[in-house]
Amino acid sequence: MTDMSVEKPGASVSRATRESKIALPILIVLVVFLAAAPWWAGRADMRLMVEIFYYLVLAQMWNLLAGYAGLVSIGQQAYVGIGGYMLFIGTVFLGVHPLAAVIVAGVAAAILALPSGALLFRLRGPYFAIGAWVLAETFRLIFAQVSALGGGSGMSLPTDIVRSIADGRSAREAVVYWTALGLAVGSVVAVYYLLRSRFGLALTAIRDNEEASGSLGVNAWMTKFSIYIIAAFVTGMTGALIFLQKLRISPDAAFSVNDWTAFVIFMVVIGGIGTIEGPIIGVIVFFVLREFAADWGSWYLILLGTVAIVVMLKAPKGVWGYVAERWGLSILPVARRLDLNSVLDPSRKSRH
């Protein structure tokens, strides 16, 4: 980790925390371990992990929007759906390789996000949230009219295209797995560095006081708009990956507000909004609950609702927010800390 600490006589400003220094090598080992999954995990585990990874990406992106840019959107399923449909258009009609189609899907989502974002950014707060949902519904209705894509009935990904991903079943599954892992790790790293950059500083300023940040020269509109486009790009790629695994798309599946936004909001809120660690915790909590309770029928959904209510009442900052506050932990720190120990304790001289 780059040591960003600025040496000042007697005091220092640092970004790294003790935990973050310990955690970094552990995280690297974990990623290497996960990357080796095709050699140690079963097919079912790998499939489950792909699902965990794409939910992690969706959660990171929603958190970036809501937790950092203050853009509470309940319409991110628009970009999942567009990404998913671009996978089908790209592979079935344009003959693009499925993995290349994942990138194409991200680009297409980002391009469509330009006019959509420009439109939505005329709305604020709850109006923005509902507007985003309306926009996603509009996309759903538009795709339902396209008969080449099966209209409201949807279509399946031809077996030949699935087989073209790689030679053989295990190679195919490994490639899809690595793509998902790459997206997940990539999104966490990207958000981390984004927030530590000047851009992140601007975001923090906007979040704390939009008017004041404007007086300091921060272009709030452009900063938020860029975040919206980045989130659309990554969400679009994730959408393509999701439907590469689902094999079948229909407007209701692609633009499902429950699957691609409500569950994601659950994860971010449970884990801790406005932290990078929060969505990771939230995704884990969600999947642990699902693995054990999904067969309970309606009771499973009631359980999710209850958990959400309890966490919001007892730990409004989510699980990670609670942990971080009580134990003072930060594994992926993006804030600057003023360290006064060296002033108060003369025995601790700054290093030279």
Next chain:
Amino acid sequence: MSIHLSKDGKTEKSALWKPSRRRFLKSSAVASAAIVSGLSFTRRARAADTIKIGFVSPKTGPLAPFAESDEFILAGVRAALGDELTLDGTTYGLEIIVKDSQSNPNRAADVASELLLSDEVNLMVVSSTPETTNPVADQCEVNEVPCISTVAPWQPWFFTRGGQPDKGFDYTYHFFWGLEDVIAVFTEMWSSLETNKSVGGLFPNDGDGNAWGDENLGFPPVLASQGFTLTDPGRYQNLSDDFSAQISAFKQANAEIVTGVMIPPDFTTFWTQAKQQGFTPKIASVGKALLFPVTVETLGDAGHNLSSEIWWTPSHPFSSSLTGASAKDVAAAYTTETGKQWTQPIGFAHALFEVAVDALTRSGDPSDYDSVRDALAETKLDTIVGPLDWSAGPVKNVAKTPLVGGQWRLGGDFTYDLVVTSNGSAPAIPTGGAFEAIA
């Protein structure tokens, strides 16, 4: 709606609380153990001597009425087999694993792959609408595990999955009737009454609606050739709350017949609004919406003589290859056990397991996917829904079951009884009365 939270939880630190690394490590160890056990939970090894059948059905959500009788059917199948399967003198354990699709195609694909990859089922069975059968069949096709599906007309199952009639699919097999049957049944009912042959069509933009309303394969060409004029105001979205446009189009065309394939809440809305706006056709034959007595009951008396396709009734002259019970016996047992009126999916849910057990038994090696698939393809079985034969299908991988038509009538054993009135396509199935106009 604004969410303002600290960017980094490290702003405040309670001075009273001394951090205990040991405590943190302990709780994180518990958490990771939970995660690891969550993963290993999905990695149950397949016992060599147990044959597993995966069953996906919409137990919750809007399609739940289709799955209402599942528990009853499963209990009957388990009782008949005693959790065992004997072939060539070898006894295998038999396990049926049920997963809920939550009426959601995304979830259907997920639970199907859970069954395929972690439970490693030997055979998949799936039922109830293209939204459930298609994602599950797609997962099976790619993972090369045999799959039997039903309760979805064969065209939306076959064509929207990219099926080509000469090539078909390698691992997925379907049995049900098709659009040609429902068209034949509906036109037979309509021809038995004196009308002006003006038909209003209500086709939603979903798997069934697009197939029924299709210009080449659906209702329009057949109706035209039989002298009916069809007024089709276009595809509407499911869960519409206003059918005024359709109603006024039908009034304008002086439609005496209304047809379509609607989800139950939409039909209720349409029928109520039609009454309010003074539109009363002589005949209303609607697919899907009128399958369940509970839907008709919500209409009060306005449900009398509404007509529908009928795929299965207790009066169907068929019996189970598993238990020997007749259609009448099974329906009566269902009513005795649950206190509820029989529904059409009962027969088909039972038939799924008849076909599954038959294919496994004939396969020679029920643990080998390809042997089971080959046995499935050669199926010729008399089931509780009629004789099934995949070699006689309209396209590869599809076997057809007989279809008749009938009406809901007030004043029988239940609030409304479903009476077979038109059996031109399947004369073996007895009628219970003549077709009547809506009063």
